[in-house]
Amino acid sequence: MFIKVLGAAAGGGYPQWNCNHPNSRLARSKTSKALPRTQSSIAISLDKYKWYILNASPDLRQQLWDNPELMPSPEDPLRYSPIMGVILTNADVDHTAGLINLRESQKFNLYATKRVLDVIGKNSIFNVLNPKFVKRMPIELDNVFNLHDTEDTFSGISIKPFAVPGKVALWLEDESKGKNFGSVEEDTIALEINSATKKFFYIPACASIPDWLLTKLDNSELVFFDGTLWQDDEMIKQNVGIKTGKRMGHISMSGEEGSINILNKINIKRRIFIHINTTNPSLLEDSKEREIANKNGWEISYDTMEISL
């Protein structure tokens, strides 16, 4: 299985458009110590010809440009895309808005929970995805589904979506007043991706790591995990936000209750942080936080990172 990181940053990307945090300033100075990153998304393939995208970030057009294998090759037809399908883990703008780039009556399969597909359906901006060409395939928690190509042939990849602790997308909060954020199970899903011989996990958002999740991830070959924040209150401390990680549905990397420490309890061959926020010091190549993450076996993902399983 081949994996390409299309974008490694959290919502808004790194740097964010209106952020003047020292990390953002460093990225804008174009030092090699602070690589800019687009919004989180990965592409998967068994053959490097047919690709499936996990989450469609607003930066998708730029991400395709940066990853030529996702654009037509000279020998392809006049209208063609190697993108056979898109799988959404929630309805967040940074995971869905990129769909509007995939227009022009091109076939592909769109996999998401009914709740997420409903949100897409209610926003007429997504009408650019012509239903004659784009099949909307509802998926269900804990039910394995097979990825098919645009000729309806099984790709060899199947996915099991499962709920992880989280919260609803920020732009839907108004509609969910009175409910507890994160109370709807379908709102934040993680993906277990399987080929005949390989398996990995994609978990770009996760508010906490209960024991059942530890058991599930134990002895796995590869886990992409929520790397939004280093410290739960770093956005507040640094005066760039008013919310804690917990409030936003993201566990922090550091601390006794952080992901590094908790996931140290289990065996994972390769562990990679993704969905990294501008404020996270582990973004910087020479930070002590990067060193701590690395020493604990973690990689910090970056755009165009390639992995072969």
Place this chain on the structure above:
Amino acid sequence: MFIKVLGAAAGGGYPQWNCNHPNSRLARSKTSKALPRTQSSIAISLDKYKWYILNASPDLRQQLWDNPELMPSPEDPLRYSPIMGVILTNADVDHTAGLINLRESQKFNLYATKRVLDVIGKNSIFNVLNPKFVKRMPIELDNVFNLHDTEDTFSGISIKPFAVPGKVALWLEDESKGKNFGSVEEDTIALEINSATKKFFYIPACASIPDWLLTKLDNSELVFFDGTLWQDDEMIKQNVGIKTGKRMGHISMSGEEGSINILNKINIKRRIFIHINTTNPSLLEDSKEREIANKNGWEISYDTMEISL
């Protein structure tokens, strides 16, 4: 007045994600004869510190990265953007979707006709623009409005929107069945941009050039004009589409009824094509069509092009 071209291409950009037209292939080969272009948008400013954006393309985040003057400077506050306002000429995805990049509770003014603001309002994805921070300012055809900064101070720039021959946004067609496309006057607007001493026109879509428009544009210093297609039927002839330019609301550059010939009748000091489609041969630096356009006094815009009036 300072103008920066943020994006010079038509919807989908150049190359388009699923287009394998020879022009797109050339752009992907990264030859200097075929510069890639993002989706059409320009930024205007009187002082190079406070900027206003005409149309918010889906590529806006990349466009800000490519134009550092539109990002915070080191001396700016922790949360800041030099973008004081966005003006929309219609509800097309390639003119509106970029708004979702301007989130995170940052003040700016959004100017559009009531009809366009209604579409934005009905799409919950745009709820990321917090109404506490983003003022939605309805504008009216033929009524001059002043651009204000986020402190509500007059910028020195005022704009007169006016209807030009066009059609409704493709993704709204279902809702307008039974009406003739282009029958709603507000759907395609052009902008006359004025400072105390300078004036120019921004017309990224226009289906034909009636006499009144010729009169209006005569003796102007600068006109950005719809450069979608070279020939009305080029997308059909080249097997990449089924619609004529006229059907899509775009006059062609060439031909007796084309924009080059018709606008040759009047005096315009500087004439620049923008909103250029992948199939347009004038995109190529060494094409005979580029030569014809240039000989007739036209420039083909490109991303990061700078103009000072």
